[in-house]
Amino acid sequence: MTTRRQFNRSVLLTAGAALLRPREDASAIGVDGRRLNAHLQELAHYGRNPQGGVSRVAYSEADVKAREYAVKLMQEAQLKVGIDAAGNIVGARDGTEPGRKALVIGSHIDSVPEGGNYDGDVGSMAAIEVACTLSEKKVALRHPLEVIIFQNEEGGTVGSRAIASGLTDNDLTLVSNSRKSIREGIRFIGGNPDSLSGAVRRKGDIAAYLELHIEQGGVLFKEKIDIGVVEGIVGVYWWDVVVEGFANHAGTTRMQDRRDALLAASRYVDAVNRIVRKTPGSQVGTVGKMQASPGAYNVVPGKVQTSLDLRDLDADKVRTIFAEIQREVREIETATGTKFDFKSTNSTPPAPTDERIRSAVDEAAKQLGLKAKRMASGAGHDAQEIAHIAPVGMIFIPSQDGISHSPREFSKPEDIVNGGNVLLQTLLKLDEMF
């Protein structure tokens, strides 16, 4: 705890970065790919699991140790490092033009339980590497630069929410994967849950936010594309679904007399799949939960608890799909003598990225000779929170076999270097653009 306290922002904010090279030379520079991959490997020690990958859930001892490591790297990159009230690690570098707002790059280093070594880690280590490269190559930016390692992304983008919209009292009482409440967790990593307003930034406080991340899906990998230019983070909508029929004896109840909740639920699962797939586009729909009650060989199920997850960049499309699902459900109810109930449990709107930043990423990839593709992010990211207060952009690199949240998560070292260089070159373009 005492080690972390010494990184207090106000104490360290005095050190400055030397600005020695003209910016126009910068398009030729690149990150130190060996160093970037070495840092990723070192980071993988914190919370490492015997079977591979890490369990480095937010507010765990492993999380704290990994954060200390990140702070050390940031200091080596000549950043002025502090912990904000919400527990985010903020490394700052001055810009040449007074009054400009900061360009922010970053990601997270907490993991899901039994997670991998790339989700969040790649973007975090690459952001530090970019700052380090700028410092080593003596490249000055017009804007101040901040590298932020957001806390507890996996537990609900907690750190970035604390910055973009603030945390509620209810948020603070939620228990995280470490078994600490968010409030206890923030204290544990050196933040101050009693003065969270100090962490909040307002619209206009950040010039632009840019995040490199692994895709966590299989599109780039399958299509052999180097760089994903993210069009936005999809809206995520969840429902609890309960199907009520009538439990009855499987031997004595004729087929035509049944009100089988599982038959109805099964037709619903098929309908969701069919409706989501029939419209062109990258929208997804998932039924992930399904439990039949009473759940015996010889009882016609009287009740089923199931779910619905719909995602798309276009909230209207999700509404249309949901309405169509509802229409089919009414038909299923009539045909099976059952009743469906949908209860909304999560409704996170889409967070589109900024078209100027997308173009900058496109250009940076082109300039580096990399194949790029525009795509949506189906997973949530800190960028979706920052999108509330600033223009945001995201860069994806391929995930092998599309696997993520698993010890088998893997991105090739050369893809990581590509991502680091696109991050660097896009940042340089944003510095001109904003």
Place this chain on the structure above:
Amino acid sequence: MTTRRQFNRSVLLTAGAALLRPREDASAIGVDGRRLNAHLQELAHYGRNPQGGVSRVAYSEADVKAREYAVKLMQEAQLKVGIDAAGNIVGARDGTEPGRKALVIGSHIDSVPEGGNYDGDVGSMAAIEVACTLSEKKVALRHPLEVIIFQNEEGGTVGSRAIASGLTDNDLTLVSNSRKSIREGIRFIGGNPDSLSGAVRRKGDIAAYLELHIEQGGVLFKEKIDIGVVEGIVGVYWWDVVVEGFANHAGTTRMQDRRDALLAASRYVDAVNRIVRKTPGSQVGTVGKMQASPGAYNVVPGKVQTSLDLRDLDADKVRTIFAEIQREVREIETATGTKFDFKSTNSTPPAPTDERIRSAVDEAAKQLGLKAKRMASGAGHDAQEIAHIAPVGMIFIPSQDGISHSPREFSKPEDIVNGGNVLLQTLLKLDEMF
């Protein structure tokens, strides 16, 4: 325990029934309907639940008390009462023609947890009432008569199996709903698990077996029919079904890249229903279990555990339906990139009733002015065990709304009296016939 011990069969078998009336007058006699319904109401006290119905699982204190009550009624009906080694209560009455094997009538008085007051109870009280009526009306039968109250029907027709095929060591170690093993339970109700061979009867030992039971389904009730003439107890076939797909992120995995075990399982449920229903007949097919793993909103299910229950009077028809389900499952596997595994966990062959007995029930109902219908029993009964060693028949009466295994189980007093009279008149016909 001591009360029960005194009903040892060998001790009591000496008392005889007086045979005073010629058999040809007997077609005019009937059971005492008020007494029969009063006995049912008294029996309902043993194990009564506050919310109605009874929890009188085999080998419980309530079961023992109810058995003592049944023994008292049997003694009042002039039966010689004993407990066989398996714990079945056997009330015997002599016949007029030496060397004839016994006609057996009976049922069970144990219940499922939170069961009703009619399943088993109606047949048991009616069998005793028939014996009592024969005794009161001084009707002699050519055959000896036995009234048997089989123990633990609900736990797997244990008592009737002990008579028809014997119990295995494995059966005896199974733990019943009372939390006693079958072995402990048999001892608890006054049987002797160490000499079970004494309870076994061989083919030919029983002239015929006849059982009155509530339908436990809604056919007679819906079609306003008084009496079901049971064509047999359907074969019951169970499978554990496991569907393997691949768990993946619900946001980042494109619809076309998924191997969704729940989508596959849902199509399987629909296929089972469609295949079972498309062939004419009374066969039934049920998927009662369904659980998706890992079971989160945002994870494409990688595994589903489900089941299959198929029943029909014709084992070949079940085989054909199962084969057709397998064919569709192969198509579902291909379409969804999943793998199904079926493991047979129960395979009880159909137990047809004897055509001579069916005709006797038909005639008895006709003679009493009752509307009768031939039908299969979708539920298991003690009769299906006895069918291994003797010709069997079953008589059904209506269950209100088809509800059974529930405190809401109900059969009208007049239907119960009808059932008792059909049981009596059919028994008289069997006495002529066999």
